[in-house]
Amino acid sequence: MKSVSLLIFMLLGFAATAQKTSGEISYERVKTWSRINNRMTFLSKEEKERAATTWANNDEQKQDFVLLFNEKQSYYSYPAKEDLSEGGYSWQKDEYKIYRDFEKEKRTDIIAMLGKTYILEDSLKVPKWKVMNKIKEIAGYMCMMAVTEDTTKGQKITAWFADNIPVSAGPELYSGLPGLILELDINEGDVVITAKEVKMREVKDEEMALPKKMKGKKLDTLKYEQLVAEHIRDSMKAHRNPYWSMPY
Template identity: 20%
Template sequence: MIRILVLVLALVSTSAFAQEFQGIATYKTKRHIDIKLDSTKANDAMRQQMIEMMKKQFEKTFTLSFNKSESIYKEEESLSKPQVGGIGGDFQIMTIGSGGGGDIYYKNTAENRYVNQTDTYGKIFLIKDDIEKREWQLEPQTKYIGEYLCHEATLTEEYEYTEMRRSSDEDKEPETTMRERVITAWYTLQIPVNSGPADYQGLPGLIMEIDVDNGKQSILCSKIVLNPKDQVDIKEPSKGKEISQKDFDDVMEKKSKEMMERFRPRNGREGESIEIRIGG
């Protein structure tokens, strides 16, 4: 009888821990940038300046607030960066996509769904959809990230790649091809939640690091606070126009084409030929 009572108390204790288990993980992101300039006006100094400016657009810090089944991923608040006027007087860096700073990515792995509140082109969208199942391959390799023993998992997936060019050939359309990339994740069983940064999840422990194609893109956990004194606030976002992921992707594709069309040279104007590769 005493043994049964002890077992029941242990199960109750474990269940309570599972419900209360929570934490905050800090991640830093990076992307590889490659820029090719074909104009005689371009030089190495301009190329390097452009690369450094674009790198800063992708080197950000995010926090993942999580419990056993829910999480919120968002960029850390920081002072606004000054706007860049241009390079060489007539070239301006701009990025195509969301504003990033106010975006909130909510996941509920128990209900297999996510909500992504994103500010894009000055309009707030509320993307609601099911979590896509990723076919992770568990690997035998391990390594430490800080004090946490991490295990490797890999995934090969296809994606659309579009070469963004500015060329004097105004009849040339941007070329889109299908490519493959290898995603490597490092997760720890010491934090038993099947979540991770951005839209990565589905492993038997918290994802601590993501590497895409050997460093072309990376997300690395730099700090973890487990069961903080103050309750972790995980609230599903609700602001914006509701839309599915597919419909949002269609909107983004249309806007991207409009942007590339806007910067295409007109009336036979000769100019620099610029190729930019981001994380690919």
């Protein structure tokens, strides 16, 4: 009888562990244009006025995203199915699909920017995170704070990760922490991506499989960073916001 009870206890423990390494997370991404524009001292008066007019009634741009994950890989993009707008239309969004293969330490990103679609394929290099002595609750999970920097874009990155979901995944291009990232803050509130709901379920590899056909210009991490840096430099010289045509 004792051996049967022990077996049941072990199976329940295994199921709980497995459950915490596979699931689906719904995020809300909030971009505040006024904060972004105010940060850019190089913008011309005309550019600032254009931005103020464009975003006068919609300063906060909100978008939904979904992260699928298991121990081996993750996939981050827009929800597969979205509700139609009030007028019955579904707006087409720019291509943005982020794949991570933790077993093979490989990244594949399909990103539309600068008028083209780029396919970024390379080895997975995680940021140099510094874990801080701060915690807060997000979507029912206690999370620890970690910080790093995007040196290409000059952005301060703050992540809040749940170490009791032991998967090194996260939203956007960020991963590499000893727990799943449930909130990502870019430049102290310019953009904040927060988990709204965490569903622990079995996620099959097929749900996160790469498309059989990928159309776009291929680059590696170095070429991608050079492209971004060059675009930012050109935009600064022209006194315009580089993020009109590129993810912030």
